[in-house]
Amino acid sequence: xxxxxxxxxxxxxxxxxxxDFVIVEMNLYLDTHPTDKDAxxxxxxxxxxxxxxxxxxxxxxGPLRLSDTDGCMQNEWKWVTQPWPWEGGC
Amino acid sequence: MWCYxxxxxxxxxxxxxxxxLAQVIMSQFGGPDGELAASQRYLSQRYATPYREVAGILxxxxxxxxxxxxxxxxxxxxxxxxxxxxxxxxSGFDKYYVDHTAGLWPQAAGGVPFNAxxxxxxxxVITDLFEDMAAEQKARTTYDNILRLVHDNDICEPIxxxxxxxxxxxxxFGEALRIVQDKLDSKxxxxxxxxxxxxKS
Numbered sequence: 247x248x249x250x251x252x253x254x255x256x257x258x259x260x261x262x263x264x265x266d267f268v269i270v271e272m273n274l275y276l277d278t279h280p281t282d283k284d285a286x287x288x289x290x291x292x293x294x295x296x297x298x299x300x301x302x303x304x305x306x307x308g309p310l311r312l313s314d315t316d317g318c319m320q321n322e323w324k325w326v327t328q329p330w331p332w333e334g335g336c
Numbered sequence: 337m338w339c340y341x342x343x344x345x346x347x348x349x350x351x352x353x354x355x356x357l358a359q360v361i362m363s364q365f366g367g368p369d370g371e372l373a374a375s376q377r378y379l380s381q382r383y384a385t386p387y388r389e390v391a392g393i394l395x396x397x398x399x400x401x402x403x404x405x406x407x408x409x410x411x412x413x414x415x416x417x418x419x420x421x422x423x424x425x426x427s428g429f430d431k432y433y434v435d436h437t438a439g440l441w442p443q444a445a446g447g448v449p450f451n452a453x454x455x456x457x458x459x460x461v462i463t464d465l466f467e468d469m470a471a472e473q474k475a476r477t478t479y480d481n482i483l484r485l486v487h488d489n490d491i492c493e494p495i496x497x498x499x500x501x502x503x504x505x506x507x508x509f510g511e512a513l514r515i516v517q518d519k520l521d522s523k524x525x526x527x528x529x530x531x532x533x534x535x536k537s
Contacts, residue, residue, distance in 0.1 A: 277393040278511035332410035
């Protein structure tokens with residue numbers, strides 16, 4: 247994601263992707279290093295950050311996961327009215 | 337159970353369709369070293385290990401493979417969007433098109449349908465982990481081969497991401513194998529099968 251202007255929605259989804267990648271990597275690392283306390287603290291920090299960002303995204307643009315649907319129930323079911331990931335636009 | 341997140345692990349935004357490349361990249365969806373095989377391999381194997389760390393790495397990498405399958409599918413979907421009949425004929429995509437139109441169906445680049453025989457779940461954690469390490473390297477080679485055929489940056493970027501993940505997974509499976517071997521008799525790792533025999537490790 248480089249060049250030109252990107253929308254706030256794309257930017258937020260990109261940031262979630264970056265944070266989630268840290269979580270995926272720490273998850274796999276901890277599976278084979280289950281007593282690394284520093285790694286656990288590091289992971290917790292990013293999990294908290296991701297949850298906050300996922301909730302904020304859900305409120306603004308609709309949920310990325312069903313557990314974030316509370317608080318964004320407006321007058322349409324955005325889970326299906328918003329584009330699916332393979333449609334492009336991130 | 338699983339949870340779906342409505343986003344790709346790495347963005348896929350391909351501007352130009354290309355039916356020829358779609359047929360090649362499709363192999364990483366339903367081919368012998370593809371992401372469907374990878375996910376089913378690890379998620380099937382995880383029951384035969386008594387070691388929780390190993391069950392964890394198989395579960396979590398198996399889950400990530402599902403996200404990779406979605407990325408490869410999104411690439412194929414975008415490469416086959418808005419094709420003209422001429423493009424379908426000239427690219428050789430007609431043989432796929434006649435059976436599946438532009439729908440996603442797991443097959444290898446050579447047209448061989450997906451088959452569970454491309455992976456094994458042996459019920460022996462040492463055997464399974466050696467297969468898993470080999471599988472990650474085979475997929476890495478496939479992505480290297482794809483990268484030699486692709487010149488469009490929109491396709492290269494997600495493929496490079498997937499290639500790098502194969503290397504990380506290979507490393508983690510290597511650590512899992514070491515964890516298993518540390519729990520066994522170093523004089524004879526094969527004295528018993530910790531996932532089957534009753535004797536304690």
